Amino acid sequence: MTEIVANQTPPILHGPTEKEKKYDRQLRLWAASGQAALESANLLLVNSGPGVSGVEALKNLVLPGIGRFAIYDEATVGEADLGVNFFLDQSCLGKPRAQCVTSLLCELNPEVEGAWYPNAEDVTTLESTLATSPLFTAIMYALPIAKDTLALLEDYGRRNRTPLVAIHSAGFYSYFQISLPGAFPIVDTHPDETATTDLRLLQPWPELVEFASDMTKDIDNLDNYEHGHLPFVTILLHYLEKWRETHGGANPATYKEKIEFRTLVQKAARTNIPEGGEENFDEAAAAVLKTVVQPSLPSGLKKVFEHEPKKPIAEGSSFWIVAEAIKGFHAKHDCLPLRGSVPDMKAQSKVYVQLQNIYKAKARQDAAEVLETAQSIAPGRHFDAAEVELFCKNAPFVKLINATEGDESESNLGAADRLREVTAQEFASDENAELTLAPLSLLPIYLALKATSHVASASADEILADVAKTVPGANDQERVVQAAQEVARAEGGELHNIAAVTGGMVAQELIKIITKQYIPVDNTCIFDGIASRCQVLRL
Amino acid sequence: MASAQAYPSSEPERWKYLDRIRTRAGPFTNDGIFDGSMVAGQMDKMKILVIGAGGLGCEILKNLALSGFKDIHVIDMDTIDISNLNRQFLFRQADVGSSKAEVAARFVEQRVRGVRITPHNCRIQDKDEDFYMGFQLVVCGLDSIEARRWINATLVNMVDDAVEDSYTPLIDGGTEGFKGQARVVIPTITSCLECQLDMHAPRAAVPLCTLATIPRQPEHCVEWAHVIAWDQEKPFPELDKDDPAHIGWLYQKALARAHEFRISGVTYALTQGVVKNIIPAIAATNSVIAAACCNEALKISSSCAPALGYPDDNYMMYSGNDAIYTYTFKHEQKDDCPVCGNLARELDVDPAWTLGELVESLAARPAAQLRKPSVRAAGKTLYMQSPASLEAQTRPNLERTLSDLGLREGDEIGVTDPAFATVSFKFKLKFTKKS
Numbered sequence: 001m002t003e004i005v006a007n008q009t010p011p012i013l014h015g016p017t018e019k020e021k022k023y024d025r026q027l028r029l030w031a032a033s034g035q036a037a038l039e040s041a042n043l044l045l046v047n048s049g050p051g052v053s054g055v056e057a058l059k060n061l062v063l064p065g066i067g068r069f070a071i072y073d074e075a076t077v078g079e080a081d082l083g084v085n086f087f088l089d090q091s092c093l094g095k096p097r098a099q100c101v102t103s104l105l106c107e108l109n110p111e112v113e114g115a116w117y118p119n120a121e122d123v124t125t126l127e128s129t130l131a132t133s134p135l136f137t138a139i140m141y142a143l144p145i146a147k148d149t150l151a152l153l154e155d156y157g158r159r160n161r162t163p164l165v166a167i168h169s170a171g172f173y174s175y176f177q178i179s180l181p182g183a184f185p186i187v188d189t190h191p192d193e194t195a196t197t198d199l200r201l202l203q204p205w206p207e208l209v210e211f212a213s214d215m216t217k218d219i220d221n222l223d224n225y226e227h228g229h230l231p232f233v234t235i236l237l238h239y240l241e242k243w244r245e246t247h248g249g250a251n252p253a254t255y256k257e258k259i260e261f262r263t264l265v266q267k268a269a270r271t272n273i274p275e276g277g278e279e280n281f282d283e284a285a286a287a288v289l290k291t292v293v294q295p296s297l298p299s300g301l302k303k304v305f306e307h308e309p310k311k312p313i314a315e316g317s318s319f320w321i322v323a324e325a326i327k328g329f330h331a332k333h334d335c336l337p338l339r340g341s342v343p344d345m346k347a348q349s350k351v352y353v354q355l356q357n358i359y360k361a362k363a364r365q366d367a368a369e370v371l372e373t374a375q376s377i378a379p380g381r382h383f384d385a386a387e388v389e390l391f392c393k394n395a396p397f398v399k400l401i402n403a404t405e406g407d408e409s410e411s412n413l414g415a416a417d418r419l420r421e422v423t424a425q426e427f428a429s430d431e432n433a434e435l436t437l438a439p440l441s442l443l444p445i446y447l448a449l450k451a452t453s454h455v456a457s458a459s460a461d462e463i464l465a466d467v468a469k470t471v472p473g474a475n476d477q478e479r480v481v482q483a484a485q486e487v488a489r490a491e492g493g494e495l496h497n498i499a500a501v502t503g504g505m506v507a508q509e510l511i512k513i514i515t516k517q518y519i520p521v522d523n524t525c526i527f528d529g530i531a532s533r534c535q536v537l538r539l
Numbered sequence: 540m541a542s543a544q545a546y547p548s549s550e551p552e553r554w555k556y557l558d559r560i561r562t563r564a565g566p567f568t569n570d571g572i573f574d575g576s577m578v579a580g581q582m583d584k585m586k587i588l589v590i591g592a593g594g595l596g597c598e599i600l601k602n603l604a605l606s607g608f609k610d611i612h613v614i615d616m617d618t619i620d621i622s623n624l625n626r627q628f629l630f631r632q633a634d635v636g637s638s639k640a641e642v643a644a645r646f647v648e649q650r651v652r653g654v655r656i657t658p659h660n661c662r663i664q665d666k667d668e669d670f671y672m673g674f675q676l677v678v679c680g681l682d683s684i685e686a687r688r689w690i691n692a693t694l695v696n697m698v699d700d701a702v703e704d705s706y707t708p709l710i711d712g713g714t715e716g717f718k719g720q721a722r723v724v725i726p727t728i729t730s731c732l733e734c735q736l737d738m739h740a741p742r743a744a745v746p747l748c749t750l751a752t753i754p755r756q757p758e759h760c761v762e763w764a765h766v767i768a769w770d771q772e773k774p775f776p777e778l779d780k781d782d783p784a785h786i787g788w789l790y791q792k793a794l795a796r797a798h799e800f801r802i803s804g805v806t807y808a809l810t811q812g813v814v815k816n817i818i819p820a821i822a823a824t825n826s827v828i829a830a831a832c833c834n835e836a837l838k839i840s841s842s843c844a845p846a847l848g849y850p851d852d853n854y855m856m857y858s859g860n861d862a863i864y865t866y867t868f869k870h871e872q873k874d875d876c877p878v879c880g881n882l883a884r885e886l887d888v889d890p891a892w893t894l895g896e897l898v899e900s901l902a903a904r905p906a907a908q909l910r911k912p913s914v915r916a917a918g919k920t921l922y923m924q925s926p927a928s929l930e931a932q933t934r935p936n937l938e939r940t941l942s943d944l945g946l947r948e949g950d951e952i953g954v955t956d957p958a959f960a961t962v963s964f965k966f967k968l969k970f971t972k973k974s
């Protein structure tokens with residue numbers, strides 16, 4: 001009996017699992033795919049000094065469920081640690097700092113595994129930590145750091161293509177710098193929804209043309225309800241047709257013509273009705289300047305098309321092959337694969353859904369063409385159709401980070417030259433800051449902190465002497481002198497708030513790099529806790 | 540130039556990093572107002588209030604305790620939910636259902652020796668002006684605009700030119716996804732949260748006729764289930780947005796409606812998101828914004844470096860979606876701010892409108908956003924939301940047009956809303972013709 005009753009009740013709809021409930025607020029940002037990437041990641045923090053920024057970053061990564069983390073830190077917990085690091089308490093005094101922090105961080109999320117080194121057993125050096133641990137997805141290290149330790153990490157990063165993040169925080173100042181192991185493309189950049197409208201009104205395909213002309217062929221005789229519910233896409237297509245009839249077959253191209261065209265659309269709205277106007281015609285008029293446009297190649301995608309990967313494309317990752325296929329699509333059709341989404345607009349439900357399906361079908365067709373081209377570029381390679389579709393959908397927003405750098409890291413000379421070049425640019429733009437109302441450069445903060453990359457603390461004079469060596473002349477700039485004094489004031493100490501700001505930003509960046517979603521910093525972010533602002537520079 | 544001498548607090552070794560900065564001047568310190576020898580003693584005695592013990596609140600409590608504040612109060616009426624655990628790091632699985640304020644206060648007190656944290660497990664509106672007068676600084680980490688506006692109005696109203704202590708700086712943080720903002724308000728002196736209200740415009744509501752007759756988006760189906768189907772069928776006595784059975788009912792209704800109109804995309808998560816107006820939130824962004832707020836609290840309390848607020852920048856906007864971008868600027872105070880300004884704000888109205896239409900329009904306007912407004916003009920009460928007897932008496936006015944009610948161009952009306960304490964929003968009517 002009970003079985004029969006059970007069979008009669010409708011199936012229980014799938015509610016969220018416990019895990020989905022716990023991670024609900026973040027799944028809305030990076031979805032299950034991003035979460036899976038986080039959960040399979042393994043991070044290392046190599047800590048030194050007060051070392052609070054890196055611990056704060058780990059807190060922000062343990063909470064959303066990073067798979068595993070490890071801390072390498074040779075310090076034992078002292079009294080001063082308790083005044084600045086939240087993941088230590090009274091009972092930790094005199095114990096290894098890596099051990100205590102790891103244990104209190106693990107309390108935040110039982111699903112996360114934590115390890116600490118050097119331990120008293122087998123792993124007593126950074127070298128053995130790197131040699132015996134499962135491959136690290138990314139490594140953070142706190143500055144100041146000993147030069148030979150840094151060399152070890154850089155070597156590991158080169159060999160395993162592991163992103164490295166350097167973090168330096170002292171007093172009110174901090175910066176972090178990301179070293180990626182080569183060009184880093186991102187497809188799922190999460191552009192602003194309002195920026196993604198792609199209706200292809202100037203290059204409509206037959207199914208869309210037919211649909212629109214079908215709806216508007218008798219436009220003046222439609223009853224008020226139907227007229228007031230024509231989707232704005234069909235209104236624009238109809239009046240574009242009309243426009244071309246009187247303009248030698250050309251579309252409105254100049255700003256002036258578009259304004260004229262907009263007026264034409266506005267005037268076509270019915271006003272002798274109880275509402276006094278028509279919402280769909282308002283929508284159509286409002287969309288003219290944004291949607292009646294010839295598509296142009298966005299700069300981010302242009303960079304991808306122009307980038308020359310080291311390996312032949314057919315041997316590289318599927319990203320470069322699909323990019324090449326889309327480049328071919330663009331050359332052939334003079335537009336990108338259709339995004340396939342339709343913004344909400346006044347329309348009857350059935351009509352709107354039909355319109356949606358026409359756009360979706362075309363998007364699928366474009367993606368299928370790209371997939372076919374990709375297969376012809378790399379015969380025998382398997383491509384995930386969903387991946388190709390996502391790429392096509394996001395093509396205008398694809399971004400290439402770290403693009404100008406070759407696969408091998410540059411020599412130190414190259415980096416030093418670039419720093420001098422950027423310094424000159426920044427100081428030059430500061431000269432005009434009063435005119436342009438632009439905020440002053442934060443590069444002086446970077447220069448002052450960088451001067452203490454390998455020493456626990458330094459006086460302002462010592463900092464300026466070091467700056468003079470790396471960027472001659474910069475040491476005379478008033479703002480560099482002030483930054484040096486401010487860094488000296490901290491004597492290598494961290495303020496908890498600045499560490500938490502920095503650790504928050506670093507965690508955001510690692511989430512973006514691990515999930516390959518949103519757009520990471522390229523490559524240095526400087527924070528000024530006195531002015532409360534950031535600046536990102538490529539150094 | 541940095542002076543060599545730091546003035547240690549009672550536990551010099553423990554707080555040495557902090558004391559180096561807060562008790563001695565740097566190159567940007569204003570020597571006219573800074574006295575390093577006094578800082579530790581003053582901060583020991585300061586009373587500071589934290590509003591909200593959620594994602595930002597947990598971070599704020601941690602940060603203040605590690606910034607040298609010793610007497611911290613925290614107020615929050617919420618209990619801990621499982622979906623808090625991905626960022627509210629003072630709470631554990633076993634705490635689900637307990638008071639946020641109490642658990643958070645106990646945790647930080649135990650972790651950081653020497654700090655006292657007093658929890659208040661109640662609504663901010665349950666406390667009176669005397670309570671708020673007792674604090675030298677308020678740090679706010681809320682996800683509700685209404686609660687922010689209430690505390691902002693309360694702190695501005697508290698200002699008495701004759702009493703120096705009556706200016707309580709308000710530091711406010713907010714986040715959404717990878718974005719957020721931190722701002723400082725010196726009540727009546729600088730732009731207040733109400734002056735900045737139009738920076739947080741509400742999402743446009745979907746017209747009822749769309750929900751009822753021509754749904755097109757999955758959200759329309761959910762709103763239909765929420766607004767229309769629930770009222771018609773009343774499956775439970777009252778909608779509890781945290782009850783999975785209630786959300787499940789709405790989800791099934793929305794799904795059936797989507798099916799009928801061939802709309803795809805209705806999921807449980809979407810249903811919950813629309814009904815509860817869920818804002819995505821992560822630990823990393825809370826970490827940035829809360830610490831930016833507490834950094835200002837430290838600078839304001841010690842004068843060891845220039846802080847946001849007065850005279851220049853008072854607002855930091857932060858975005859982490861596309862690299863990292865901050866925009867730090869001075870938001871100007873508005874003369875016609877209904878809370879801190881002296882002038883009535885102009886309100887475009889159509890004289891042919893009924894009072895009911897005016898009342899409705901107040902909810903939708905980005906610069907007003909008043910949901911339950913009561914309206915007075917020239918000493919006359921035109922409409923009162925409560926008590927019920929007054930509501931019944933004034934309800935017929937809702938049907939009358941503005942001109943019928945004797946309102947003229949340039950007339951000032953006063954609008955109150957139970958969500959905003961005793962503030963009366965002043966508007967000056969500006970007649971516009973019907974479009």
Ligand SMILES: [Zn+2]
Binds near residue numbers: 872
């Ligand atoms: Zn104001």
